[in-house]
Amino acid sequence: MAPTTVRHNLAVGTEFIEYLEQIGKATSIHRDELKEIYNEQFRYRWDTRHPGVLGRPLRARISLLVFSACVSEMETATPISHAFYTLASTVPIQSIPITAGMGKRRRAQAIVQQLKRDRSKVVASAEGIEVSSDHDVSDGRIKFEFLPGKACNISLFVQNKGSKTVTFSLYEPLRKIHGFTFQDPQGVSRSHPLLLHEGKRALEPNTVVNFSSNFYGYYPITVVFEFSSSSSGIEETFYLVRWIAGIGRSQLAKELAPKAPYRPYQEVTRKPLTFTLEDGVTKVLPIDVYPNRPSYTVLAHIMTLNMRLSVPLCRELLNATLTMENYGERFQLLLHLEEIQMEVDIRKYDMKNAPMVRDGRKKNLLVLNVPGVAEHRPSVLRGDHLLASLSEESKFEVFTQYKGYVHAVELEKVKLGFSQKLLNKFVDNMKFDVTFTFNRLPLRLQHRAVTSARELNLRDVLMPSISYSQDLYDKNLEKNPEQVKAVNAIVSGSSRPAPYLVFGPPGTGKTVTIVEKVVAFFCPGGEMAARFHILACAPSNSASDLLCERLLKHIDTREIYRMNARSRDPKTIPAVIRECYMYPYKEELMCFRVIITTLLTAGRLVSGGIPAGHFTHIFIDEAGHAVESECIVPNTGTQLVLAGDPKQLGPILRSPVAIKHGLNVSLLERLMTQNSLYQKTGEHGTYNSQFVTKLLRNYRSHPDILNIPNGLFYEDELQVFADEIIRNSYCSWEHLPKPGFPVIFKGVMGQDEREENSPSFFNVAEIEEVVTYLKKILQTQGKKGISQISPKEIGIITPYRKQVEKIRKAIRTFDKELKDMKDIQELKIGSVEEFQGQERKVIIVSTVRSCQDYVKMDEDFNLGFLNNPKRFNVTVTRAKALLILVGNPLILSKDPTWARNPKYDKYDRVLHFEESLLLGNLNIAGKK
Numbered sequence: 066m067a068p069t070t071v072r073h074n075l076a077v078g079t080e081f082i083e084y085l086e087q088i089g090k091a092t093s094i095h096r097d098e099l100k101e102i103y104n105e106q107f108r109y110r111w112d113t114r115h116p117g118v119l120g121r122p123l124r125a126r127i128s129l130l131v132f133s134a135c136v137s138e139m140e141t142a143t144p145i146s147h148a149f150y151t152l153a154s155t156v157p158i159q160s161i162p163i164t165a166g167m168g169k170r171r172r173a174q175a176i177v178q179q180l181k182r183d184r185s186k187v188v189a190s191a192e193g194i195e196v197s198s199d200h201d202v203s204d205g206r207i208k209f210e211f212l213p214g215k216a217c218n219i220s221l222f223v224q225n226k227g228s229k230t231v232t233f234s235l236y237e238p239l240r241k242i243h244g245f246t247f248q249d250p251q252g253v254s255r256s257h258p259l260l261l262h263e264g265k266r267a268l269e270p271n272t273v274v275n276f277s278s279n280f281y282g283y284y285p286i287t288v289v290f291e292f293s294s295s296s297s298g299i300e301e302t303f304y305l306v307r308w309i310a311g312i313g314r315s316q317l318a319k320e321l322a323p324k325a326p327y328r329p330y331q332e333v334t335r336k337p338l339t340f341t342l343e344d345g346v347t348k349v350l351p352i353d354v355y356p357n358r359p360s361y362t363v364l365a366h367i368m369t370l371n372m373r374l375s376v377p378l379c380r381e382l383l384n385a386t387l388t389m390e391n392y393g394e395r396f397q398l399l400l401h402l403e404e405i406q407m408e409v410d411i412r413k414y415d416m417k418n419a420p421m422v423r424d425g426r427k428k429n430l431l432v433l434n435v436p437g438v439a440e441h442r443p444s445v446l447r448g449d450h451l452l453a454s455l456s457e458e459s460k461f462e463v464f465t466q467y468k469g470y471v472h473a474v475e476l477e478k479v480k481l482g483f484s485q486k487l488l489n490k491f492v493d494n495m496k497f498d499v500t501f502t503f504n505r506l507p508l509r510l511q512h513r514a515v516t517s518a519r520e521l522n523l524r525d526v527l528m529p530s531i532s533y534s535q536d537l538y539d540k541n542l543e544k545n546p547e548q549v550k551a552v553n554a555i556v557s558g559s560s561r562p563a564p565y566l567v568f569g570p571p572g573t574g575k576t577v578t579i580v581e582k583v584v585a586f587f588c589p590g591g592e593m594a595a596r597f598h599i600l601a602c603a604p605s606n607s608a609s610d611l612l613c614e615r616l617l618k619h620i621d622t623r624e625i626y627r628m629n630a631r632s633r634d635p636k637t638i639p640a641v642i643r644e645c646y647m648y649p650y651k652e653e654l655m656c657f658r659v660i661i662t663t664l665l666t667a668g669r670l671v672s673g674g675i676p677a678g679h680f681t682h683i684f685i686d687e688a689g690h691a692v693e694s695e696c697i698v699p700n701t702g703t704q705l706v707l708a709g710d711p712k713q714l715g716p717i718l719r720s721p722v723a724i725k726h727g728l729n730v731s732l733l734e735r736l737m738t739q740n741s742l743y744q745k746t747g748e749h750g751t752y753n754s755q756f757v758t759k760l761l762r763n764y765r766s767h768p769d770i771l772n773i774p775n776g777l778f779y780e781d782e783l784q785v786f787a788d789e790i791i792r793n794s795y796c797s798w799e800h801l802p803k804p805g806f807p808v809i810f811k812g813v814m815g816q817d818e819r820e821e822n823s824p825s826f827f828n829v830a831e832i833e834e835v836v837t838y839l840k841k842i843l844q845t846q847g848k849k850g851i852s853q854i855s856p857k858e859i860g861i862i863t864p865y866r867k868q869v870e871k872i873r874k875a876i877r878t879f880d881k882e883l884k885d886m887k888d889i890q891e892l893k894i895g896s897v898e899e900f901q902g903q904e905r906k907v908i909i910v911s912t913v914r915s916c917q918d919y920v921k922m923d924e925d926f927n928l929g930f931l932n933n934p935k936r937f938n939v940t941v942t943r944a945k946a947l948l949i950l951v952g953n954p955l956i957l958s959k960d961p962t963w964a965r966n967p968k969y970d971k972y973d974r975v976l977h978f979e980e981s982l983l984l985g986n987l988n989i990a991g992k993k
């Protein structure tokens with residue numbers, strides 16, 4: 066039987082009204098006649114049994130369904146602050162004309178338009194009617210706490226404090242949530258309405274909400290109350306809405322609860338400033354690799370002053386096709402646009418009246434508390450600077466801005482080096498207005514790279530059309546497996562001077578093939594090795610660390626140098642590759658066979674004067690994740706090898722304008738989609754292996770883990786080649802809902818919360834599940850053939866930084882069993898970005914999102930898992946043997962990627978997810 070969701074009921078209800086119109090019975094109000102039509106004619110029309118709506122006056126029921134769906138649509142479509150619910154007190158729902166030509170959707174929209182006027186009308190008392198409870202919070206919200214397994218009763222009182230009699234005809238939850246039941250001593254219904262006489266107080270509750278759940282979590286429900294009163298002989302219907310939520314928090318959840326209510330940063334608006342700048346004290350000497358520009362706030366200013374471009378010329382440039390002639394200018398403009406957005410974004414964090422104190426150990430440093438800095442909001446790194454002015458001077462016409470260099474970032478505190486002039490007059494708790502800045506070095510390096518592209522003659526790399534080395538290429542290699550083909554093509558330089566691309570789905574060995582195998586080939590020691598110098602890069606530190614760790618297995622440590630940015634916190638570097646921060650002299654650097662660094666830090670090699678042509682090969686792993694201008698930061702015109710997957714995370718950018726004009730398309734993706742050398746040709750649509758190799762053998766995951774991404778993103782081309790013992794190592798795990806199927810979806814009714822100034826979200830109910838599963842995994846030692854697992858073989862992925870921080874705290878600080886466990890620090894907890902390129906035997910994912918209101922925000926700011934197929938893809942392809950997904954199925958099922966499962970129709974899928982809530986545990990693909 067089809068499930069009776071609100072939406073489904075709405076569909077059936079409106080369909081039935083249409084049917085009544087078709088048979089000329091639309092105006093019938095006779096209950097028995099409608100009942101008969103419904104049961105005898107309508108209900109079994111298409112062999113689908115529609116839900117029973119017997120026993121209630123049908124029309125009224127349908128109108129309430131229409132109303133319910135409208136309110137729930139409003140709830141889901143708009144952020145709370147903008148969701149104005151106006152109940153058409155002047156236009157009763159029943160009287161809205163429903164014309165035959167009007168589609169269901171339009172009809173619902175028409176009603177929404179009438180309802181969306183004033184939320185307060187459905188919250189506050191109307192006609193003197195009040196719906197209240199002992200648990201009222203405010204704004205129509207009723208929250209109560211519960212303990213798992215213990216029933217709770219919440220009394221609701223409906224009272225008439227007005228001056229005329231009102232009829233209370235119905236109450237109904239908008240959507241059924243497991244655990245809630247309603248008791249109603251007076252049996253209010255449309256057929257038995259209750260008259261509420263004016264001024265009469267309710268002595269006993271009209272409605273009792275019973276709730277119980279065996280699980281902690283956040284269980285919200287929306288209840289609609291229907292009333293009517295007559296005015297000048299006309300009967301008017303109106304509605305009140307109450308949002309009721311049961312909250313169950315364990316001890317851990319209480320410890321992780323918001324430290325203070327969320328208060329978004331207020332933009333500190335200031336009049337135009339006249340100030341003198343007083344430089345501070347820094348340990349890190351800024352290097353000028355490219356002329357530093359003043360900070361910009363206005364697009365026209367940049368274009369006219371710095372690029373000498375008028376606005377129409379900018380528009381023309383942005384819309385033009387990318388050529389070598391406009392390459393530098395176009396990318397510079399895109400980078401400027403990105404910078405403007407960075408400038409706008411960082412202004413949100415500026416602080417007013419922020420106190421500073423002297424550092425306890427180093428008296429020449431001042432300490433500023435910056436909430437959110439631990440999660441890079443704002444992003445403040447060692448070597449960056451900020452500007453501070455004395456708050457008491459801010460009203461002066463002219464005042465001094467002190468430049469404070471960041472010496473250290475510790476949790477929420479930033480230690481700053483200011484000039485002696487400020488230190489001389491400083492007393493503890495002196496108040497400052499603080500302006501944050503961002504480090505322009507990455508942008509400057511990219512400006513330098515794109516402007517010198519033409520000068521360095523990179524046409525053959527960026528717009529390749531030929532290869533000089535055709536005869537070097539061994540055609541026989543085509544018979545070999547893809548990895549061998551790729552290695553040989555690179556070694557023989559088959560694509561030169563064009564870049565060689567290695568792309569393929571997750572776990573197909575791009576990193577291994579290209580970096581480990583090729584680099585190892587070039588570095589056997591001896592005479593041959595002396596000819597080769599390799600630069601291996603990746604866009605992020607975690608991917609570069611991974612390259613280094615893997616190469617260290619094959620190459621002598623003395624041959625490799627992992628170059629880290631000075632701003633990098635040494636504590637974040639894996640122990641095996643921890644390096645000192647002093648850069649070796651140029652001559653020393655040039656002796657290393659392999660240098661590994663991030664793309665941007667590679668700019669230091671160029672600044673440091675490493676001659677063009679020193680590196681024989683430049684490898685870029687995770688190239689799909691890098692902005693094109695980042696990819697050419699290290700480029701000196703040598704053989705470039707790009708490894709990546711355009712279906713995984715792309716470049717992360719802020720500016721919608723820069724994104725619209727292509728800055729979010731990586732070099733790898735541009736070549737693959739726009740350059741004929743890298744496209745499929747011939748009858749069978751094959752790639753030219755002289756320039757590109759596509760890897761299709763997955764060496765990482767169990768087939769059931771791969772199944773969904775394989776179908777969704779790779780046309781089921783991926784083949785399973787993962788080691789059988791490893792991939793099956795959790796198939797007999799006792800906690801699998803379906804034995805042999807190592808994917809678990811754990812449905813959790815949680816709440817996405819924020820705290821203090823941090824805009825990032827967390828969800829404590831999900832953290833509890835993550836911790837519970839983690840313990841189960843770690844406690845499964847040698848049972849039923851499952852071998853002991855070390856924390857370093859487990860990864861926890863979540864899209865929000867706050868959730869990362871809270872999960873870390875839960876595991877490393879609060880949980881008594883976990884915090885002292887051996888190697889627990891090695892358990893990686895991070896964002897999807899930090900897991901790109903990584904793999905673990907077991908992956909636990911916390912999706913966090915539990916409120917539909919924020920989904921649009923995630924989409925706009927490129928956050929979270931919803932509406933983000935690339936992030937979904939990276940997340941679900943990290944696990945080798947066991948994947949556990951923890952999330953709210955009601956929210957996730959609304960996302961096409963999460964909900965996509967061709968085996969179910971729309972309603973089944975919703976039921977399927979809802980069932981996971983009821984059962985507590987569901988194996989997502991296990992139900993066939």
Ligand SMILES: Nc1ncnc2c1ncn2[C@@H]1O[C@H](COP(=O)(O)OP(=O)(O)OP(=O)(O)O)[C@@H](O)[C@H]1O
Binds near residue numbers: 548571572573578902
């Ligand atoms: N030829 C091979 N034989 C056996 N195992 C392999 C082979 N190539 C790669 N692997 C293994 O497969 C796993 C995935 O490899 P790798 O990380 O290089 O994949 P990738 O394509 O770079 O993945 P991602 O797209 O997720 O970054 C690793 O554990 C690696 O050791």
